[in-house]
Amino acid sequence: MQTYANIPIRTVGAIRFSYAGKPAEEIRVPLATLETPLWHSVNRGARLSRMIESGIVTTLIKECMTRSILFDTKNAATAYKIQQQIEVNLDELKSITQKTSDHTKLIDIFCEIVGRQFFLRLSFTTGDAAGHNMATAAAQEIQNHLLQKHKELSYLSISANICVDKKNSAINSILGRGKHVAAEIFIPQNLCELVLKTTPEKIVELNNKKNLLGSILAGSICSANAHYANMLLAFYLATGQDAANIVEGSQGITSAELINGELYFSVNLPNIIIGTIGTGKNLPYAQNNLKLLGCQNDDAKKLASIAAATVLCGELSLLAAQSNPGELMRAHKRLERKR
């Protein structure tokens, strides 16, 4: 008998948000989590978003899915010679990619040589799929081709750890993996006080001292936020994503500034790995939730934008709670008693 881990879903919001320069819309967001307070936290941010005409504005800055492959060769000099040949024949790799799927396109490569090892990181677009398997399939064909063409290369691995899949890294933040989305909002002081029970000044100070300074002290890499992982996990689980990708997804930077008395608040997520088709998306609960979000079978960009807006709601609400002594613990106790 098939058994399941049944992670409770609640729909929060609506969140008011816009993407791709379109007018703001309001959307209810399903979140699957065992941590009850998360729903309330995101809900508070969502409520605030609805009180602001433009809502949360999202911008998609980049998108790609990556896979890196690994070869041995004679020495660094040989590896570099091959690198140069690959760089001038990029179209060859592009056409190999295209044969593996109509929806996979090679958009960029990145080479590293260390000792006798040649690392090749491949960046693809993969349509509305997150694209793990599409990228691997294309990478394998490219690797086969390079092994045949360059006899000095020998096979080491179909994955070289500079992809980087489900592991922390600087390279994902710098070169990109998944969808890079910024979500931002301007919050008038009175709404900040009314809904968040705090002031713009306190949020800005907390972000500077906890998220920025604290993360630097902690030895965090390319990352400074309070809890992106919580919202992403709940969103990924609800929509049939590979939730282990919260590892890279949790890397990102929260920005808060006081501008003309208003709070400017944004979350910047370079590594949202998400799709509307592919493994997991056909499960009934995932289909329902993708439909609810208006992203059934297509529009992975919109889905990523909603994910970022959801992260903003939860991030803002937690920082607001932490800016007041005792509030976080009180909220946890109250909400967990209710369950």
Add this chain to the structure above:
Amino acid sequence: MQTYANIPIRTVGAIRFSYAGKPAEEIRVPLATLETPLWHSVNRGARLSRMIESGIVTTLIKECMTRSILFDTKNAATAYKIQQQIEVNLDELKSITQKTSDHTKLIDIFCEIVGRQFFLRLSFTTGDAAGHNMATAAAQEIQNHLLQKHKELSYLSISANICVDKKNSAINSILGRGKHVAAEIFIPQNLCELVLKTTPEKIVELNNKKNLLGSILAGSICSANAHYANMLLAFYLATGQDAANIVEGSQGITSAELINGELYFSVNLPNIIIGTIGTGKNLPYAQNNLKLLGCQNDDAKKLASIAAATVLCGELSLLAAQSNPGELMRAHKRLERKR
């Protein structure tokens, strides 16, 4: 109507493993995942473990749950004076901790001063609970106490980002968060070839060049492995854990050496955050699975050891697959067609 993200569970294994110096036992492990190949991958490692008398040996090196708190003060000189007072009066903080729960014990503190900010990281043991809330509750009482005692301190945050919860960092690997477990096995060459279809030499080379070199190139921090996150996510989901803790859990180092012709293989996980009681553990599926693992309501140390042994099985199997050209993609295609 309550809806759920229903993540399919299969029980893999049995895995042969030992912990705390006890004799080896065999245990079946439930894993919740949307990624079908994961079950097969862990199963292969498990099969191998059963062919070796001593199986996978796990060692618990450290355990703690942490929370950091954040204060402003006049200047660094004042912060340092207060730090010294706190360090000599540690027993005071210990007795405050004890009042918040019989099961919470303060075992260590770590101070950082930057500018006028004073960061205090608190390490607790929390019995068989993962201990997020227990640590926060104790941290709050400690913070209140310090604010009353040291008038030069003012409240900034109940969380200072050097905890570090669900974010990558060096500090968690260095100072610890959750259970630090090593899992290791010695594999004769013939079994390596029979079950893993590869050689010890190829695994060692792959680990050196992909996991170690690749992760260094990628700018990964305190981490060098192929995919700990996958196994931890499936294990956490099946047993009612807060699965967002795979972010720190995914940090760890795989070691492979050739020793007298045998493959020595180990996974080293400094940050397994896991409990047998607390939020999520009372859900029916979690209860069933904890019972299956022999960890119902107690023995979180054993649970962490099983998690590490499971990670070893999946890590070893994936590396074996990647050491052979084409095998990974073939396996994915075959297994996903079957579904």
Add this chain to the structure above:
Amino acid sequence: MQTYANIPIRTVGAIRFSYAGKPAEEIRVPLATLETPLWHSVNRGARLSRMIESGIVTTLIKECMTRSILFDTKNAATAYKIQQQIEVNLDELKSITQKTSDHTKLIDIFCEIVGRQFFLRLSFTTGDAAGHNMATAAAQEIQNHLLQKHKELSYLSISANICVDKKNSAINSILGRGKHVAAEIFIPQNLCELVLKTTPEKIVELNNKKNLLGSILAGSICSANAHYANMLLAFYLATGQDAANIVEGSQGITSAELINGELYFSVNLPNIIIGTIGTGKNLPYAQNNLKLLGCQNDDAKKLASIAAATVLCGELSLLAAQSNPGELMRAHKRLERKR
């Protein structure tokens, strides 16, 4: 015939500063550099320090010199057993240390186990010497002792790269290496404008956006400053230090806040590796300069404090220059033409 790299020295300042809670004093600081503008930059900060009664206040937070040693053993379980024995017999290692020099004291140890490898990081105080060789000498005796006592250990290396000598790392910032010094100053707005030609607000914003955000984006580890390395190099060269230690010295965090209209500005250097005796300190120019600084043959703590105050002067001045469009380039052109 002996030849030399003759690095020009100029004496800048006086810098007004205090250390160890003593009254402020004024001290002229020799800096050896090929980069002429550096003298002017530090001089501007120094001038400002003299206009403020309390000057730059320095606080020594921690001091140690470290060396790590590396062993192989049978497996992690054995390594952990040995670790526990070492931890309870710490006095043994302390007394071995004492035999190597009256001035070397073992103050702390830190253990790491990965696979079959056992890493032991040793923290010493070394009097007024930077202590590289004293730490190595003690580490070697400790390693010999442990090899004799624990037959399961075998020798791998007298240095294990978690020391960490002259390489970037998180562990040095977190656990300490060298002298950890904070230097801070409160600057009234009018002096900020008069001397630095900028406003407190602009410095604070620049520090937040360039030093903090910029360093996070760059994938810097445990570090957020503009150019500590420049001042440290000039100071180390002038005083006979091992200048390659600017690698870890350059890791540190600059903090800037607006407090009641004043600019609070501080530099936080966890890894100043410096001595008043030992290799290089007996060279005539080094003797002269140590004498000028009042640190001939003793008081390495004061020397570290002056180094930090010097770093503050240069860091503040550069940030002030960068806060105004065009100023940096104009200053460079003017100063380099003068040479």
Add this chain to the structure above:
Amino acid sequence: MQTYANIPIRTVGAIRFSYAGKPAEEIRVPLATLETPLWHSVNRGARLSRMIESGIVTTLIKECMTRSILFDTKNAATAYKIQQQIEVNLDELKSITQKTSDHTKLIDIFCEIVGRQFFLRLSFTTGDAAGHNMATAAAQEIQNHLLQKHKELSYLSISANICVDKKNSAINSILGRGKHVAAEIFIPQNLCELVLKTTPEKIVELNNKKNLLGSILAGSICSANAHYANMLLAFYLATGQDAANIVEGSQGITSAELINGELYFSVNLPNIIIGTIGTGKNLPYAQNNLKLLGCQNDDAKKLASIAAATVLCGELSLLAAQSNPGELMRAHKRLERKR
């Protein structure tokens, strides 16, 4: 009266090396250091290089000098719109660059957006100069141009900390700063034993466990070596470089493999910042040394290659010493007594 820090120079070698695919040549290398054992250490590696026909082979993989500039704008959406415009008008920035100097060429840009901040990292080639000032001069003109063209941008800083000058970072290793050079050598077992008093196997094991594993454990970023900083400092000081650039120069990866019984050994330095003209190069000692190296006034690429070959000699020799118990300390004592 002008005083100097007189750092003693000795000429070591000759080192046998080749660059740019030319035949191997032998070259004597001046090193300025206070650490006497360094000369002996590099000399040992040099002696070995002369016993091998092909010597040390160096490969220049990339070269650039970088500077990043920082702007505020209205929001991320606006920043992204401007980024797209800049990317399509890259030729504009190239022609602005060219006007600042005949020798400065813009070769690449890299954009980052966080919150309302727009970071623009500019990569130039700068002929035979290290190019700090040339890059800054061009960056300033580009910044002025962008401020005039895009009225939504406002000035924040001429340096944005993602350059990254004299600070540790992942971005320099990934995107490059300075000259990226690999230096490699194949060493027969008998020479390894004769000259280095160790075996290829021991060097390989030490590199894997100390340099790779140790650096990962230490939380080092994009780096795994024993002491590149020492050789670079001595080389930079002797040749009139800005020696504070050892901070990024010290980031690199040492590779060691056993290949058909021979030791393959290489050093990989992505960030050698070096020139044959510019500040410091006209000082008499620098002129002499550049002349000795055959790089007076031109051929900065050769100079970088020699630097890398020198680093290889010292790195190999130290690892050899550390692979034998007690050798490092004995050598230090003997050499320092001799002085």
